Amino acid sequence: MKQNILITKVEKSKVENIDFNNIPLGTTFTDHMFICDYEHGQWTNPRIEPLAFIPTHPAAMALHYGQAIFEGMKATVDANGNPMLFRANKNAARLNFSADRMGMPHFPEDLFVVGLKQLVDLERSWIPPTDGSALYLRPFMYADEPFIGMRAATHYKFIIMASPAGPFFSKRIKLWAEKQYIRAANGGTGEAKAAGNYAAAIRPTELAKAKGYDQVLWLDAVEHKYIQEVGTMNIFFKIDGKFITPKRDGSILDGITRMSVIDILKDKGYEVIERAITIDEVIEASKNNTLEEAFGTGTAVGIAYIQNIGLEGETIHVSDESPVGLEVNNTLNDIKTGRVEDTFNWMTKVKKELV
Numbered sequence: 001m002k003q004n005i006l007i008t009k010v011e012k013s014k015v016e017n018i019d020f021n022n023i024p025l026g027t028t029f030t031d032h033m034f035i036c037d038y039e040h041g042q043w044t045n046p047r048i049e050p051l052a053f054i055p056t057h058p059a060a061m062a063l064h065y066g067q068a069i070f071e072g073m074k075a076t077v078d079a080n081g082n083p084m085l086f087r088a089n090k091n092a093a094r095l096n097f098s099a100d101r102m103g104m105p106h107f108p109e110d111l112f113v114v115g116l117k118q119l120v121d122l123e124r125s126w127i128p129p130t131d132g133s134a135l136y137l138r139p140f141m142y143a144d145e146p147f148i149g150m151r152a153a154t155h156y157k158f159i160i161m162a163s164p165a166g167p168f169f170s171k172r173i174k175l176w177a178e179k180q181y182i183r184a185a186n187g188g189t190g191e192a193k194a195a196g197n198y199a200a201a202i203r204p205t206e207l208a209k210a211k212g213y214d215q216v217l218w219l220d221a222v223e224h225k226y227i228q229e230v231g232t233m234n235i236f237f238k239i240d241g242k243f244i245t246p247k248r249d250g251s252i253l254d255g256i257t258r259m260s261v262i263d264i265l266k267d268k269g270y271e272v273i274e275r276a277i278t279i280d281e282v283i284e285a286s287k288n289n290t291l292e293e294a295f296g297t298g299t300a301v302g303i304a305y306i307q308n309i310g311l312e313g314e315t316i317h318v319s320d321e322s323p324v325g326l327e328v329n330n331t332l333n334d335i336k337t338g339r340v341e342d343t344f345n346w347m348t349k350v351k352k353e354l355v
């Protein structure tokens with residue numbers, strides 16, 4: 001599909017004010033955003049314009065009924081400063097999976113990728129050059145029709161904004177296995193990247209942090225024993241030489257890092273099993289010394305090495321080192337920065353077209 005994206009540039013970029021060695025987390029945004037409107041049953045007027053407040057009617061349906069979904073991904077640069085995207089088509093497909101679950105319209109996947117590329121091309125000077133840094137990209141869609149009443153909205157906005165993110169130093173994390181609150185139940189919205197899932201996780205996460213933990217380890221909604229995922233990450237355990245990760249059962253997010261880590265582990269010769277795993281099995285493995293390492297996987301941090309898991313009455317010591325996790329993280333970063341050949345064919349180069 002040929003897309004005509006109208007581009008209106010800022011008069012003066014703010015990039016010169018940014019200290020790339022000290023980027024405040026999540027509060028710095030680039031000069032422009034990609035934006036597109038849904039009305040009369042179709043997406044119209046794709047454009048890139050200066051990032052600005054968007055006038056919103058107080059009855060905009062996303063504010064009341066929560067039709068809001070998002071994606072998260074990163075643009076990185078190779079040694080020559082050429083921007084690249086990691087598996088952008090997977091994010092485009094996942095957005096539409098979320099849209100289906102939330103009764104929202106699909107966004108054309110080719111326009112998603114073209115919009116991303118054009119925005120990254122325009123904002124290429126915002127991609128931090130330091131190793132481990134990236135330009136975080138946040139595509140999202142929400143219902144902006146003013147209407148009081150429970151039905152699917154007829155007007156939506158799709159926007160992509162970008163925020164430079166400094167190098168992330170993975171410290172070992174401590175998880176709280178949550179048995180009171182749940183994140184997702186069968187038939188719910190857990191597999192969608194819906195804003196409401198995150199709203200429901202905020203209070204339990206605050207409580208876990210107050211107890212000295214970094215993130216919540218979510219358990220199933222019925223028996224509170226099957227492991228689902230962690231905060232904004234999927235999870236892998238290495239037990240007795242094999243990797244186990246909870247299988248997709250409709251309640252965990254289909255993480256793009258998860259699917260990539262499965263491929264990388266298999267490529268390195270490890271056996272990876274996608275199956276249900278209980279917290280009791282992890283406790284048992286820790287007690288009989290077969291729990292070798294565990295890590296979370298997600299776009300924001302790549303791989304987060306897990307040190308401990310706390311739950312009522314006990315603490316599971318996982319490991320003090322994660323040699324395979326570290327190796328996989330290095331491989332992922334090497335692919336994302338073009339230091340090794342992209343044998344999986346995951347990267348898309350962003351050509352210099354606009355500026």
Ligand SMILES: Cc1ncc(COP(=O)(O)O)c(C=O)c1O
Nearest residue numbers: 232233234253255256257298299
């Ligand atoms: C709930 C949840 N699980 C897992 C992930 C990891 O997904 P990805 O690897 O695509 O970033 C995320 C992050 O998007 C998340 O929010």
